[in-house]
Amino acid sequence: MKKILLCLLSLHLITGNLYARDNTRVSAISDNKMQWWRDAKLGLFIHWGPYCLYGGVYNGFQQRRGGAEWIMNRCKIPYREYRAKASTFNPVNFNAEKIVCMAKDAGMKYIVFTTKHHDGFAMFKSNASRFNIVDYTPFKRDIVDELAQACRKYDMKLGLYYSQTQDWCNPGGLTIRKLMKEGWANPDSLEIDDFTAKHGGAWDAQQQTRTFNDYFYNIALPQIKELLSRYRDVAVMWFDTPASISKKQADDVMAELSRYPHIIINDRLKRPDVYGDYKTPEGLIPKNKDIEGVDWETCMNIGSSWGYKSWENQWKSSLQIIRNLITIAARGGNYLLNVGPDPLGVIPEEAQERLRDLGKWMQSNGEAIYGTTRSQLTPAWGECTRKDFPKHTTYYLCVFQWPENGILPFECPHKVKNVSVLTTGKPLKYTIQDGQMRINIKEITPDSVTTVIKVELKTKLAPVKLSYNADKNFKVTDEN
Numbered sequence: 001m002k003k004i005l006l007c008l009l010s011l012h013l014i015t016g017n018l019y020a021r022d023n024t025r026v027s028a029i030s031d032n033k034m035q036w037w038r039d040a041k042l043g044l045f046i047h048w049g050p051y052c053l054y055g056g057v058y059n060g061f062q063q064r065r066g067g068a069e070w071i072m073n074r075c076k077i078p079y080r081e082y083r084a085k086a087s088t089f090n091p092v093n094f095n096a097e098k099i100v101c102m103a104k105d106a107g108m109k110y111i112v113f114t115t116k117h118h119d120g121f122a123m124f125k126s127n128a129s130r131f132n133i134v135d136y137t138p139f140k141r142d143i144v145d146e147l148a149q150a151c152r153k154y155d156m157k158l159g160l161y162y163s164q165t166q167d168w169c170n171p172g173g174l175t176i177r178k179l180m181k182e183g184w185a186n187p188d189s190l191e192i193d194d195f196t197a198k199h200g201g202a203w204d205a206q207q208q209t210r211t212f213n214d215y216f217y218n219i220a221l222p223q224i225k226e227l228l229s230r231y232r233d234v235a236v237m238w239f240d241t242p243a244s245i246s247k248k249q250a251d252d253v254m255a256e257l258s259r260y261p262h263i264i265i266n267d268r269l270k271r272p273d274v275y276g277d278y279k280t281p282e283g284l285i286p287k288n289k290d291i292e293g294v295d296w297e298t299c300m301n302i303g304s305s306w307g308y309k310s311w312e313n314q315w316k317s318s319l320q321i322i323r324n325l326i327t328i329a330a331r332g333g334n335y336l337l338n339v340g341p342d343p344l345g346v347i348p349e350e351a352q353e354r355l356r357d358l359g360k361w362m363q364s365n366g367e368a369i370y371g372t373t374r375s376q377l378t379p380a381w382g383e384c385t386r387k388d389f390p391k392h393t394t395y396y397l398c399v400f401q402w403p404e405n406g407i408l409p410f411e412c413p414h415k416v417k418n419v420s421v422l423t424t425g426k427p428l429k430y431t432i433q434d435g436q437m438r439i440n441i442k443e444i445t446p447d448s449v450t451t452v453i454k455v456e457l458k459t460k461l462a463p464v465k466l467s468y469n470a471d472k473n474f475k476v477t478d479e480n
């Protein structure tokens with residue numbers, strides 16, 4: 001009896017937490033559940049579904065606006081046509097272990113996978129909708145299950161993305177109309193535009209044969225329950241486009257989640273009522289002043305689209321990706337870097353190459369990233385992360401711009417124990433006067449990506465306080 005009461009009390013504390021955050025507290029419970037995530041710093045986002053079969057091309061026209069995962073909406077592909085295409089999805093080269101190992105080698109500590117994106121196709125066996133990889137395609141394998149198993153095997157945390165409101169192929173789901181004037185291949189564009197304007201964004205009458213409430217209680221909530229109960233060890237639930245969901249519907253999801261108090265959720269289930277555990281700036285690195293004291297994660301494409309785009313030509317450089325990660329860590333955030341596997345289930349070679357470069361740098365410099373906190377310092381020559389050890393604090397100076405005179409200035413009003421190059425341990429000479437350090441790096445050959453100088457202090461600094469700023473939200477690009 002005592003056990004049950006304790007259990008109920010902790011559930012109450014946890015669910016209470018998620019709803020009733022104030023500006024000052026991050027409770028011990030929340031700290032506990034967030035710790036692995038805060039330390040992780042780097043994760044792999046995977047956008048994958050039958051939209052990859054189009055690769056951003058419809059009837060010979062390149063989809064020139066929006067992510068390739070939006071092709072059904074942007075090109076107003078009819079309901080039956082899209083479903084017929086999805087029924088041919090057969091990614092025979094998909095290998096969950098290979099993908100998990102690729103992420104691990106890149107230095108990533110968690111994966112967030114699109115179990116169902118806005119097109120409504122479930123990448124797992126679902127009893128709520130036949131429109132899923134097992135029941136609807138010749139492939140018949142449960143991709144979420146295979147990923148979950150591989151994550152368990154290789155000690156990778158698994159996060160599940162689920163589009164709870166938008167759903168274009170399960171009738172009643174939200175259909176947010178998006179236009180694409182550039183090279184739109186659909187000859188009936190004017191007629192369809194007229195239809196969408198009158199039908200709440202839907203472009204096919206089939207999408208409106210049920211109400212949103214029907215969709216929510218017959219598809220979304222049951223599928224969320226399936227995901228939570230079936231795949232064990234789910235570490236993160238990543239919701240998206242919070243528009244339209246009612247308070248009652250969100251409450252029902254939260255009630256379900258309260259059975260899994262260790263699960264971290266993002267801030268996109270329902271705004272403004274459900275704050276979630278962390279903020280989600282998209283495709284951008286926020287300024288220090290915008291993320292003071294909060295947990296946050298930047299999700300960003302490795303190219304220009306979340307879903308696979310066969311004609312991708314805007315790959316970010318490895319240098320850019322690594323420096324993004326450093327900048328994000330220096331400001332206290334996580335980096336969720338996105339890739340989009342192709343129709344056969346393979347991550348494009350260009351993306352793989354960048355993941356390898358990232359892994360190589362992390363292999364020798366990861367100490368400056370994992371387990372660090374925001375430094376609240378903004379040096380002119382680069383970025384600085386900070387780590388608190390039991391008895392002292394260390395700063396990691398990540399030098400983007402090598403000083404021409406070989407002297408690195410660093411404002412440091414603390415007593416210093418040691419200064420060295422992170423990768424080699426080579427000690428460096430320095431002077432310190434009136435809180436201004438001058439580190440001599442003349443003899444160092446700079447790393448082609450970023451050299452890290454480790455400054456160990458004699459003492460431990462006061463911890464950086466995290467509060468919860470419920471008012472601060474970052475725009476969800478496709479919310480409206």
Ligand code: FHN
Nearest residue numbers: 067240282299306476477478
């Ligand atoms: O519409 C989606 C988009 O396709 C992608 O999934 C991103 C990832 O953050 N979320 C939405 C846009 O904010």
